[in-house]
Amino acid sequence: MSSRDEILSMIRENRPAFSPLPEIPVFIHEKPLAEWFTETLTGIGGKVVHLKDTGEVETRIQQQHGGVINTTDLSAAAKYRHATAQELEAVDTVIVPGIIAVAENAAVWVNEKDMINRLLPFICRQLIIIVQLTDLVPDMHSAYKKIRIDEAGFGVFIAGPSKTADIEQSLVIGAHGPLAMEVWFVGE
Amino acid sequence: MSTLPVSHSKAAEAFLADKPYVSWHDETLWFVRSKRDKAARSVPEWETLRELASAVKAHTLSRLDEYLVQFESNAKKNGIHVHWANDAAEHNSIITEILRSHNVQKVVKSKSMLTEECGLNPYLAERGISVIDTDLGEYIVQLRNEHPSHIVLPAIHLKKEAVSDTFHEHLHTEKNNNDPVYLTRSARTVLRNHFITADAAITGVNFAVAETGGFVICTNEGNADMGAHASKLHIACMGFEKIIPRAEDLGIFLRLLARSATGQPVTTYSSHFHRPAPGQELHLVLVNNGRARQLGRPEFRNSLKCIRCAACFNTCPVYRRSGGHSYHNAVAGPIGAILAPNLDMKNNADLPFASTLCGSCTNVCPVKINIHEQLWSWRQVLMKEGYGGKAKEAAMKTMAAVLSKPGLFVRTANTARKLMRAVPWLFNNKLNPWYRQREMPSAPAQSFKTWYKKNRNEQQG
Amino acid sequence: MRVGLFIPCYVDQFYPQVAIATMELLEKLGCEVVYPAAQTCCGQPMANSGFESYAAGCNANFIKQFRGFDYVVCPSGSCVLHVKEHLHDADESTASVIRNTVYELTEFLTDILKVEQLNASFPFKVGLHVSCHGQRMLHLASMSERMLPPFSKALSLLHKVAGIELIDPVRADECCGFGGTFCVTEEAVSVAMGQSRVEEHAANDVEYITGGDMSCLMHLEGILKRQRSNIKVIHLAQILNAQ
Numbered sequence: 001m002s003s004r005d006e007i008l009s010m011i012r013e014n015r016p017a018f019s020p021l022p023e024i025p026v027f028i029h030e031k032p033l034a035e036w037f038t039e040t041l042t043g044i045g046g047k048v049v050h051l052k053d054t055g056e057v058e059t060r061i062q063q064q065h066g067g068v069i070n071t072t073d074l075s076a077a078a079k080y081r082h083a084t085a086q087e088l089e090a091v092d093t094v095i096v097p098g099i100i101a102v103a104e105n106a107a108v109w110v111n112e113k114d115m116i117n118r119l120l121p122f123i124c125r126q127l128i129i130i131v132q133l134t135d136l137v138p139d140m141h142s143a144y145k146k147i148r149i150d151e152a153g154f155g156v157f158i159a160g161p162s163k164t165a166d167i168e169q170s171l172v173i174g175a176h177g178p179l180a181m182e183v184w185f186v187g188e
Numbered sequence: 189m190s191t192l193p194v195s196h197s198k199a200a201e202a203f204l205a206d207k208p209y210v211s212w213h214d215e216t217l218w219f220v221r222s223k224r225d226k227a228a229r230s231v232p233e234w235e236t237l238r239e240l241a242s243a244v245k246a247h248t249l250s251r252l253d254e255y256l257v258q259f260e261s262n263a264k265k266n267g268i269h270v271h272w273a274n275d276a277a278e279h280n281s282i283i284t285e286i287l288r289s290h291n292v293q294k295v296v297k298s299k300s301m302l303t304e305e306c307g308l309n310p311y312l313a314e315r316g317i318s319v320i321d322t323d324l325g326e327y328i329v330q331l332r333n334e335h336p337s338h339i340v341l342p343a344i345h346l347k348k349e350a351v352s353d354t355f356h357e358h359l360h361t362e363k364n365n366n367d368p369v370y371l372t373r374s375a376r377t378v379l380r381n382h383f384i385t386a387d388a389a390i391t392g393v394n395f396a397v398a399e400t401g402g403f404v405i406c407t408n409e410g411n412a413d414m415g416a417h418a419s420k421l422h423i424a425c426m427g428f429e430k431i432i433p434r435a436e437d438l439g440i441f442l443r444l445l446a447r448s449a450t451g452q453p454v455t456t457y458s459s460h461f462h463r464p465a466p467g468q469e470l471h472l473v474l475v476n477n478g479r480a481r482q483l484g485r486p487e488f489r490n491s492l493k494c495i496r497c498a499a500c501f502n503t504c505p506v507y508r509r510s511g512g513h514s515y516h517n518a519v520a521g522p523i524g525a526i527l528a529p530n531l532d533m534k535n536n537a538d539l540p541f542a543s544t545l546c547g548s549c550t551n552v553c554p555v556k557i558n559i560h561e562q563l564w565s566w567r568q569v570l571m572k573e574g575y576g577g578k579a580k581e582a583a584m585k586t587m588a589a590v591l592s593k594p595g596l597f598v599r600t601a602n603t604a605r606k607l608m609r610a611v612p613w614l615f616n617n618k619l620n621p622w623y624r625q626r627e628m629p630s631a632p633a634q635s636f637k638t639w640y641k642k643n644r645n646e647q648q649g
Numbered sequence: 650m651r652v653g654l655f656i657p658c659y660v661d662q663f664y665p666q667v668a669i670a671t672m673e674l675l676e677k678l679g680c681e682v683v684y685p686a687a688q689t690c691c692g693q694p695m696a697n698s699g700f701e702s703y704a705a706g707c708n709a710n711f712i713k714q715f716r717g718f719d720y721v722v723c724p725s726g727s728c729v730l731h732v733k734e735h736l737h738d739a740d741e742s743t744a745s746v747i748r749n750t751v752y753e754l755t756e757f758l759t760d761i762l763k764v765e766q767l768n769a770s771f772p773f774k775v776g777l778h779v780s781c782h783g784q785r786m787l788h789l790a791s792m793s794e795r796m797l798p799p800f801s802k803a804l805s806l807l808h809k810v811a812g813i814e815l816i817d818p819v820r821a822d823e824c825c826g827f828g829g830t831f832c833v834t835e836e837a838v839s840v841a842m843g844q845s846r847v848e849e850h851a852a853n854d855v856e857y858i859t860g861g862d863m864s865c866l867m868h869l870e871g872i873l874k875r876q877r878s879n880i881k882v883i884h885l886a887q888i889l890n891a892q
Contacts (some may be wrong), residue, residue: 004272007476011253014484019246024436027233040453082466085384104231104443105453116467118417122457123411127412140439149435150266150400153463157442158453162410162452165357166325166341168348169216170368170400174325176376176383177456201837207770210841225793234796336859393853503794505824509841542835544842545697547785551794562699571699584700591658591695592706594687600660621836626843626871632789636668638663640684 008017029138033103034185036138041106044160046181050133057130057186064128066092072130078118088117094178096122096159098131099145101183104139107159108183112152121158127178129158133187138171193516193535195541200510209347214508216344221502223451224552231443240440242556248432249483255398256474259619262401266463269471279475283308283390283423286471287317290421292387296379297496298405298412299323300392301496302475303337304518305531308390319390320382322411323631324375331358337512339519340449340498345511365610379411382570389415393426393472394495398433402462403472406455407446421465423471427581429479429492442496444554446499482530487565491526493555498523499547500559506542515637522549526562529570537575540566598637605631652680655719655751657728660682660863669862670890671724675855677890678762685714693731696831701735712738712747721751724886725862726783729753733811741764753884755802755861756789759792771891772812776855777803778846778869779822789861793822794802803861806889808851813888818849827868836868843872851858857883 001009014051031038038048051057061070069091071077080088095116098108107128112118121127137143149155173179204210206459228234229401233507241635250254273279279302284590287295294311297303297319307318319550321330325342329335336342343351348366356360361374393413396403403424405412408502432441438458446452464470483489501507501521517528517536522543528536549559570576576584590600608615608631652675656668662713675682690709692704711732715721722731732751732821738744758764766817771813779801783789790801826832826842833839847869858873860866866882873880 003274003278007272007274007474007480008253008633010476010480011256011428011483014480014489015252016246016250016483016486016489018241019250021247021433021501022240022243024240024440025236026414044456076320085414089384100235102454105446107454107458114463118517120411122413122417133616140443141223141436143434144410144439149397149438149460150402150462153266153461153465155462156413157454157458159456162408164324164372164409165450166328166343167346167368167371169219169341169344170220170348170371172369174376175372175409175411176322176379176414197835197837200835204841205839214845228796277713354681488793505826505842505845506835506838509838512790540829541699542838544781544824544826544831544839545823546781546828548781548792548794548822548824551785551792567697567699568701569699572702576699578696581700584698587859588692588695588700588703588706591690591692592710594710595687597658597689601658605662621833622871624836626868627842627874629870631663631865632665634657634665637670637683637686639665640672640686644684644687 014085024141027139028143033136033138034133035101037101037106040103040181041160044106045163046106046120046160046183049182049184051184051186052187052188057184060184061095063092064093068093068095069120070095071114072097076141077116080120083117085119085123088119088123089122092121093126093128096121096129098183100137100138100143101131101136102143103136105159107157109143109147109155109157112154118154121156122177124178126180127158127161128182128184130184130186133185136185189504195538196510197538199413199497199514199516200431200482203514204509214345217502217508224448224499224502226446226449231447237440237444238556240552241444241508241554242442242493243338243430245438249489252428252431252483254429255433259396259401259431262399263328263369266401267470268401268464269469271471271473273473273475275477277575279306279425279477280308280311282473283318283425284312284315286421286423287388290388292317292421293418294321294382294386294417295381295388295390296322296415297390298392298407298415300390300425301518302392304336305477306475314423319388319453320379322379322382322415323446324372324409325381327375328354336515336519336638337520338498341495343628345513383414386415386419386423388423389419390423390425391416393424393430393603395438396426397435398432400435400462402460404438405459406457410457415519415589417465420467421469423473423628424461425473426476427479428474428476445495446495448552449497450552455553460538478530488526488530488562490557491523491562493557494523495555499554500551503548503552505546506544510542511585512533516558517543522559522563523557526559526566529566531569533573537570538568546638565589602635605635650680651719652682652683653715653721653744654684654689655715655723655728656684657723657725657863658747659867660724663867664863664884667724667884667886669882670886671773674886674890675722678758678764683718687823688714691728691731692735693728694829696735699737705737708736708738711736711772712740712743715747716743719750720757721747722754722757723751724754724884726753726780726787726789726864727864730782732761734788753783753789753861758788758846759802767806767809767889769809769889769891770811771888773856774814774816774854775857775859775888776816776818776850776853777807778825778860778865780860781824782863784822803885806885816853816855818853820845820849824850824864825869829863832868838849839868840872842867847872847876847878858883859883859885859888861885866873
C-alpha cells in the first residue's frame, strides 16, 4: 500500500464521530473604519496617506525618491514580470494596487495579477499600496467574503513593513522585506 | 541501548542556576503574554472566535480523510506536486529526492517546526546539501548549533550579548555591538545574498485550504516569501492536521493566530499560495509521523487542533522558568508535553509531569485544546505503561493502602507528625527535596481529628 | 442544613487551626457541621502522579464517610476539584450525589448560603494568592487569560471583612508552583515559582498572604520562613472567622 493510502486508511479508522462545521456569524463593529485602520497601521510601523483622486496620486508618485517600480502602470511595469531576484535586489520603492484593506489589523490584500512579479512587494526597501477608500472593510471575515483567494496563483495580506523581535523581543522594523510601508487611500 | 534524554527536572535545575538570567527569561516571555492579553481584549468577540476555531478544527478532524483527498485533488489541479510521507524518514527522503533531481546545492528554509520534528537539517547536511535557516531567530540558533527553544521565538533564550558574540564570530560584525537594529540589519544583508543565490526554498505551512487546494504561510520577516519567490523550486512541508475546509475559515484563524502568538493584530505577511509562479515548481509534502495514531486516542486527539501559536509557552510558569531546551523535543512547552509522548513515550515520559496543572495553557489556547487535562491523562497512560519505574509504583501502592484504611492513616500520620516534633533533623536534611529551599511546616501538638474528638464529639455526647 | 466537613489530610495534620476556623465559621452561619472522623484523603496525590487506578480504596472510604449529607464543604479548591472530577465507585449513584454536592468553602458561602454580612475584622495589609484549581477549574474567580467579566468569590467575601487592606499582585493569578508532587519532583522550578509570588507580595509590603488552598500557602510559607520574612500566611477561613 502507498503511504498515501496507508495514511488515509489510518485516519478513516481513527477519526472521531461527526462534528458539525459552524457558520461564521457577522460581527458588528462600532469604530469608524478609516480611523481604525490608521490607528492599527501606525501601531505596527506603517503610515497612512489620504489622497483625493488619481491626480493627487500621480503627483505623489512623482515625489518619490530613488528607483520606483509602479505596477499600477501595467505597461511600464511589464518588463519586470520575469525579472530575477538578482535583478530586483536594488529596487528602492515598489507601488502596487491593493484590493481590500482591513481596519482591524491594517492588512491589505494584494493579488499576483497586480504585483506583476511575486518578488516585488517583498524585495523592495519601501512598499506603497494604493487602495480605494471604498474598499475598506472592518474585519477579516468581511475581507474573505470580498476576495477569491485562488483567483491568482498567489495573493497576500500585507500589514505594515517587515519586522522581527527575535533578539530579546526588541521590535526591529525592517527584517527581510521592506523597511518602510505606506498605504495610500484614494477617495473622500 | 538508547539512553534517555536529560530529564526536564534536571535540565530545569541547571537552567535555574543563573537567577538573574531566569528572571529575565521569565519577564521577557511574560511581556509577550501581556501583549497577547491586550490584543485579545481589543477583540470583543474573542471568546466566540475561540469557540469557532475549536469547532472548525473538531469538524475537520471528524472528516479529515475526506478533506485531505479534496485538498490533494484541488492542489494537483492547481499544478502543485503533492507527496505523502508516513514518517520523518519518508519526509526527509522525499525532500532529498526532489532536491537531487534539481541538482540543488543550497536551500533557504523558513520556519517549519515539522522539519525540526523530522530532523531535516542534519539529514540534508549529511547528504551534502546546505540548508540556511532564514527566520532571524532560527538563523541565530543555527549558527550556534543549537535547537530553537520556542516555536515562534526560536532564540528567546538568548540575550543580545550572546547574539552579538555569535554574529561577530560568524558574520564578522563589530565586537560588542549589541544593538538589535544593527544585528538585524547585518543578518539581513547576509541572508539577502542567500535568498538570491539559493537553488531552492523550503517552507512550512500554517493552513491548507481543502476547497481551494492552496496553503497559507504567516511570517513577519518576509523570509518565507523572499525564499519562495526567488527560487525556481519551492517545497512546502505540512503536518496533515494543518488542513481547514474553507477559505472563509482563514478569517477565524488569522484573527486568532498572531494575537495569541505575539499580540500583533496579524502577521505582516499572510501569503496564500495556490499555483507555482511561471517557470517555477511547487511541491507539498503531507506528513503523518504519528498524527493518525494521535487521532485514534480520544483523550489526546484534540492536540491536533494546535495552530502552533505558542501562547501556552508564554503563559506557562514552568516553561518561563525552565526554558525550551529542557523539554528535549522540537515542540517545547505545554503543547509539546502532550505531543511528545505520542512520538516516543519512553523518552518523553517526564514531560507531562513538567506542569503544576494550573490550567493557564488551556485558557490562552486559541483553539481551546484542554492541554492541562491531557497532561493529566498522559500521566495515567504513562504510569499504566510502566514508565514511572518500580520505586514510584511501590510508593504509590503504599500510599493507596494507607489512605484507604482510616485507622492506619491516623497512626501513620500521627507518628510522622510526632517524629517531626521530636526529631526534626530526620526531615530537615538535604535528602528531603522540600527542605532544600523551603522550611517544613511546623507540626502542631494535636491534629484536627484530635481537637474535634475533644471539642465537638464530647458536646454532642 | 447538614454539612459534612471535608478536611484535606495535610490540613488535619499540620493546620488544625484552618479546619477549626472553617468549622466555626460554618456553625456561626447556621449550619449543622459534622466531621466524619474516619476520612483520610481525596486521593489526588496518587491521581496527579498518574496512579488514579490505585485510588479505588481511597474513593470507597471517601464515599462511606460522606454519604447522606446535604452538602460536603471543604476549605480547599484543589481537593474539591479532585472529588468533583474523579470520585467514582461501585456505588456510582452515591458517588454522583457527592460529586454534585461537594463545595469549596468560599463558593459554598457565596452561592449556597448567599452570605451578605460577615461579623469579621482583620485590620491588616493582605495579599490574596489565587489558587489555580479553584480559580481556573472551579471558576471561583475570573481568569486573566479569559476575556470575560471580572469577578471573585474570595474577594467578594474579603471585602465584607472590617479593617482589611487588600493589595493585588501584578500577576494576579500566576501559579505558585506547589502542584502536588510537582513540589518535590520539580523542586527547582517549584521553588522558583514560589519565590516569584513571594517577591511580588513582599514588594506590596503585605503582612499576610491569604488564599483558599492551604497547600499553596504551605509552599509559600516554607519559602517565607527560609527567607526569615515577616510575612505570614493565613487561610481565608481564618480571616473570615476573625473577630
